[in-house]
Amino acid sequence: QVQLVESGGNLVQAGGSLRLSCAASGTIRIINAMAWYRQAPGKQRELVARISNGGTTTYADSVKGRFTISRDNAKNTVYLQMDSLKPEDTAVYYCNAIVDFNSRWGQGTQVTVSS
DSSP: OOEEEEEOOOEEETTOOEEEEEEEESSOSOEEEEEEEEEOTTSOOEEEEEEOTTOOEEEOTTTTTTEEEEEEGGGTEEEEEEOSOOGGGOEEEEEEEEETTEEEEOOOEEEEEEO
């Protein structure tokens, strides 16, 4: 059974920073792309950032220049460094990973940015 466990969500003031982590555990042969999504109240879940197993990254336009995704393949972990946070970044952040060609999701971690 593969599990993704996120951590790092918190309440922070606008302009502040947070670092999210997501660790995959269980019987794993290969992890391809890893990504962070977010869902704000009343809105659809949206892609925030994605990183391939080779390190190629993509970002939503709304977070470019403020967020950085990275991964540690030895630890099966993906990170999201979030700087210059804005109130509109408030959402539940979900980790996603393609593990052995299956899409897996974490349970989500709440990020709240106060103005």
